[in-house]
Amino acid sequence: MRRVAVLQVLLMVSATMLCYLPAASADGAETVIGANVTWADDQTVEGTVRIVSGGHLTVNGADATVSDGSSIIVEEGGALTLNHAGLLADNPPTAIASMGYWDESNRSKFMVPGEGIEGAFEVTMMAMNDDSYFGDGAHIDGKVINLNGSSHTFSFEAEAGDVWIGLTGFSSTSVTVASITIEVENGGSTTILGTDLESVNMKTAGDPGFSIQVDGTLSSVDSTVSGGQMTIGGSMSADDSSFDRLGPVLLGSDATIDLRGVTAFSGSLDDHDVRGGPGSTIYWGDDVSGSGGLIDRWERRVSGQSIQLDAKYVILSVSGIGPSEAIQEIFSDENGTALVDGGRERVVEIGYSDGTVWTEAATIDVITYVTSWNPESSGIGNYGGGPMPLTWDQSIQLNSGTPNIEWESLEIVGDE
Known part of the structure; x- marks a missing residue:
């Protein structure tokens, strides 16, 4: 009996050590968590941490620093609590990028902190790696300066004070700022990373560093997530939490995100903080704040949408597509399939930074839906019915008014 008891203790200790292993080794091995595990001390995550069904990792009062290229995966039935x-x-992203607008009211800009500098000074602006300023422009006090190469140096006279530099890209492309270096007359210099600059209508740019895939549940209370690409296939809730240089949070079609308290987003890597699908559930509390400016709170997108008909070459008019509320004529192919907006991904809802919400309200109109059963000479008119709403369903069946034709009996005539 004593040998059995000792063996049981050894097995329990081994299992506990396996569950509490804080990080995968540098060779890329996984840490698998299949029980209740708590990290109460600071950790370094390297490789993959996988929380399987029945596993629950709680990071309690500690910081988990995630190395480049690492990942945290919460499988269905697993849970992660911060x-x-x-x-x-x-290494979170530290560069910033313009939003592509040319008009002055929406133009991206950043401030050079020149207040307090004695004498003249120069500012060298550096682009992100592999980026070029070819064809880009800088706007200072109403003047446009043509840019080129991977850096540009501006010269300012004494007592210039704080200087705002607006940026416009070639053909509305983004202009990146990895850092600026301020050099003063006495030879001193200071380098400031892009994300440390005061800016307006600029988004974060660069590699997010690591990934988080949640098909189970993620709960965050009074916590901070900095960097990383987060994809939610299950559910995520956040209360009084901060998400810095993270967005957009990508939601699966049936995923749920619940944001409450004074939760805040900052420095999204796109023009929105959350991106949902047609069936995603998005709750944005009254005191929750987004990155602001031209960065929307959320977008909802639909892709690969089609309308199914019982005939080929049916011509339809779809009105109110996307934020521009465009009108398109589309037709069904040999299989009776008509692609909405060519099947491309489109935005169907926007939660703007000011709290207002735009929702697509597109409609489908039949222009020509003629078959052998309703030729123009029949006087029956087009099949398909009157205008109908374009829902967010992946496939829409347009069959109003079409005849229901089926075999009632089959009689063979003749000997053969």
Whole structure:
């Protein structure tokens, strides 16, 4: 009996050590969590942490620093809880990029902190790696400066103070700022990363550092997530939490995100903080704040949408497509399939940064739906019925008014 008891203790200790292993080794091995595990001390995550069904990892009052290229995967039935904790990229993105607008009211810009500098000074602006300023422009006090190469140096006279530099890209492309270096007359210099600059209508740019895939549940209370690309296929809730240089959070079609308290987003890597699908559930509390400016709170998108008909070459008019509320004529192919907006992904809902919400309200009109059963000479008119709403369903069946034709009996005539 004593040998059995000792063996049981050894097995329990081994299982506990396996579950509490804080990080995968540098060779890329996984840490698999299949029980209740708590990290109460600061951790470094390297490789993959996988929380399987029945597993629950709680980071409690500690920071978990995630190395580049690492990942955290929460499988269906698994759970990750951040409680007064931090989930931090070891190297979060530090560059910023313009939003592509040319008009002055929406133009992206950043401020050079020149107040307090004595004498003249120069500012060298550096693009992200592999980026070029070819064809881009800088706007200072109403003047346009043509840019080129991977850097540009501006010269300012004494007592210039704080200087705002607006940016416009070639053909509305983004202009990136990895850093600026301020050099003063006495030879001193200071380098400031892009994300540390005061800016307006600029988004974060660069590699997010790591990934988080949640098909189970993620709960965050008074915690911070910095960097990382987050994809939610299950559910995510956040209360009084901060998400810095993270967005957009990508939601699956049936995923849920519940944002409450004074939860805040900042420095999204796109023009929205959350991206949902047609069936995603998005709750944005009254005191929750987004990155602001031209960065929307959320977008909802639909892709690969089609209308199914019982005939080929049916011509339809679809009105009110996307934020521009465009009108398109489409037709069914040999299989009776008509692609909405060519099947491309489109935005069907926007939660703007000011709290207003735009929702697509597109309609389908039949222009020509003629078959052998309703030729123009028949006087029956087009099949398909009157105008109908374009829902967010992946496939829409347009069959109003079409005849229901079926065999009632089959009689063979003749000997053969």
